[in-house]
Amino acid sequence: MYTNFDIRRFFGFILIVVIPLMTYNLEENRWRVAHRPFTSSAHFLIQTFFAFTESTIGTVQEYTDLLGLKKQHEEFRKQLALQKARIATFESLKLENEKLRTALGLIQDSPYKLELAEVLSFDALPDMRSIIINKGTNHGVQKDMGLLSESGNVVGYIIQTLSKTSTALLITDRYAVVDAMTQRSRYRGLLEGRSSYTLRLENFRRSDDVLKGDMIVTSPFGRMFPKGLPIGIVESAKNDAFNINKKIVVKPLQSLNKLERVLVIKNFNKDS
């Protein structure tokens, strides 16, 4: 009765058709735990690669620096005299700057604890926008913590943590969503990545007051970022094909393809 049954073909069918179709339709979050051992070894490899690349670049840089050293020496001597005069001016400016910083409360009075992290690696696939940073649960980094650039702009959020490293989704990734609003008119919507250099602001009606050049900031209802942090500038705001909603394209305030360091907001996440 079962003489035509071929076990190899059966397994082939399961492996080629059934399992890929099942995993394709499953929610990604269910798999993330299963990936953990592979992610750990991948992050270890990335750390090793990062250290190797840094040292190689450093060595090459030192060598090229040596070649140009003689020329630079003469130039530096001339500049030294000039710099000495400028230092005196900078000293007074420094004092003034410190006073202003204290007054503004940017550092001392900030209610948020920020952790500086180095970007180890970017996503391996061209369409995905994620980074791996050198801070993990050992440093108090947790899932869904927000990420800022060094200049304070929103750049992404943590999606997976390991002991020494974490994976963060950049706001430009097509799976990334941030609760945002317009700074001028206070209209709120969802900012979605498009895996390119732009973002898309959703849930706006045609009558909503959004104009080209408006600043987009984080909304007070988001769970990862405090309100009012800058994200991007409206590049275009037009009505859609059916004249019902607004099609808003937002440009991030800075390029996310060349991030070197980021700040993790450690004590804001509303869920934790």
Added chain:
Amino acid sequence: MQSRILTALIHFFTYGFIVSICLAAQGVLWPAFNLREPQLWLLPLAFIILYHSFWFGLFFVYLTAILITGFSVMPFGLCLAILMILFIIIQFFKQRFFWPEFSFYFLVSLSIGFLFPFLHFILSISSSNTPTIIFPDYIEWIYQPVMIGMMSIFLFFICRRVDKALKVNEVSLNR
């Protein structure tokens, strides 16, 4: 029998390590020199599918999909689906037009440079509300196959050496 299985496992994970190195280089090495990253990890995969048995290739597709999840945020299911379609396409051409020289591997390498972003584009449209918009990026479409084609020369000889070191010389076409 046991030594054959052991050799196959060593072989399997050696190639897994090569793919991991290629994937790590994607995110670290190329961006450090401000260059677009070519998808070099596709080359060992193509080599395995072409020059090894059907089952070895099939399991290696699974290993590659799992390894990618450590280096990218691409969903596992989407990745596995793309790689499985690539596997079927390469198997199709292998069964019909195969000749055991570098030129065939080179042509397959060029093709997968086109096919990977194309399949990603098609599948992301069918599975996501926010599909990829990489399709219009024609520079990427030219750059990837050219770089992958160039790098295939090096990867071909590296993979050949691995095969020789592990004494796997025959081109396996059996199913």
